[in-house]
Amino acid sequence: xxxxxxxxxxxxxxxxxxxxxxxxxxxxxxxxxxxxxxxxxxxxxxxxxxxxxxxxxxxxxxxxxxxxxxxxxxxxxxxxxxxxxxxxxxxxxxxxxxxxxxxxxxxxxxxxxxxxxxxxxxxxxxxxxxxxxxxxxxxxxxxxxxxxxxxxxxxxxxxxxxxxxxxxxxxxxxxxxxxxxxxxxxxxxxxxxxxxxxxxxxxxxxxxxxxxxxxxxxxxxxxxxxxxxxxxxxxxxxxxxxxxxxxxxxxxxxxxxxxxxxxxxxxxxxxxxxxxxxxxxxxxxxxxxxxxxxxxxxxxxxxxxxxxxxxxxxxxxxxxxxxxxxxxxxxxxxxxxxxxxx
Numbered sequence: 001x002x003x004x005x006x007x008x009x010x011x012x013x014x015x016x017x018x019x020x021x022x023x024x025x026x027x028x029x030x031x032x033x034x035x036x037x038x039x040x041x042x043x044x045x046x047x048x049x050x051x052x053x054x055x056x057x058x059x060x061x062x063x064x065x066x067x068x069x070x071x072x073x074x075x076x077x078x079x080x081x082x083x084x085x086x087x088x089x090x091x092x093x094x095x096x097x098x099x100x101x102x103x104x105x106x107x108x109x110x111x112x113x114x115x116x117x118x119x120x121x122x123x124x125x126x127x128x129x130x131x132x133x134x135x136x137x138x139x140x141x142x143x144x145x146x147x148x149x150x151x152x153x154x155x156x157x158x159x160x161x162x163x164x165x166x167x168x169x170x171x172x173x174x175x176x177x178x179x180x181x182x183x184x185x186x187x188x189x190x191x192x193x194x195x196x197x198x199x200x201x202x203x204x205x206x207x208x209x210x211x212x213x214x215x216x217x218x219x220x221x222x223x224x225x226x227x228x229x230x231x232x233x234x235x236x237x238x239x240x241x242x243x244x245x246x247x248x249x250x251x252x253x254x255x256x257x258x259x260x261x262x263x264x265x266x267x268x269x270x271x272x273x274x275x276x277x278x279x280x281x282x283x284x285x286x287x288x289x290x291x292x293x294x295x296x297x298x299x300x301x302x303x304x305x306x307x308x309x310x311x312x313x314x315x316x317x318x319x320x321x322x323x324x325x326x327x328x329x330x331x332x333x334x335x336x337x338x339x340x341x342x
Contacts, residue, residue: 005033005090007093008091009094010096010097011098016136018055019056019197031065033070034071036082037073038073042068045072049071072088076119083123088128089127091128100166106166110165113170132244132250137174138166139193140167140193141167145159151331152332187253189241189244191240194234197233198233199235213274214313214317218304218305223321227267229324232258258332259330260336268282291322298310
């Protein structure tokens, strides 16, 4: 007899959601978990999720425990098409990880990250007796004018200077979840910059890691090479979300999943790790250059970086370059107080 589902995961095919799902599959909670997957059939959804889990190191024998009954076909843009699925009635815990993450003004950012999440939260709050609704945001939703280290629970409100439409949307949906659903058992988890995996490297996703590779190939970035950046591996992030999901009682409703001031890494340390992995010497000749100076090197982008979209490269330099000069760290005392290792 199949267990009644108690956990709903959205964004399981994403980087963070995939890492969390890969952790869940080796626990008893797996049998109680269902996944919202963008697909036209359960079979297609199962295949997509299995491919993601495989990239996160899940063994074939474990993948065989994934069943069609665990797949809900749909996405956040069409909540009305799946919110009445009878399997959702027994859901107690939600991990809201699905989102559109983009450097640009992608037309789906606000419909998905704000309207979609809100529609889902409203729908589930009327159909389920929720114990915990964990919304995965981003630490960069604090804005460029936040203090450093950024305190957990910090909200600059309307004065927030947003880095991107993506970070703006994440800030907005948190505000509206609190405002529109005051009784929702909301827990906000804001990961810092998530790059790679401690054991699998970038096999699951090269997301953001390519920005470091790009800066090192150009031997230039807007920050000094000794400046620090708050970066964590995706399996650490998944471990933290799992703790927030499973701990019987939490002390707070807002957490940073971050390295914090103590464990943030300098670009020199990041380069040393990359150099060791690639069996090459550490970088020499690095120069701190402004965004405008680096863009003047665009004719060299292809020769230094290989085939690339120069517009996207420039946008990444502007976004992460601006962020890196702030040397911003995200306080993680709350997460550590819950038992997470630093």
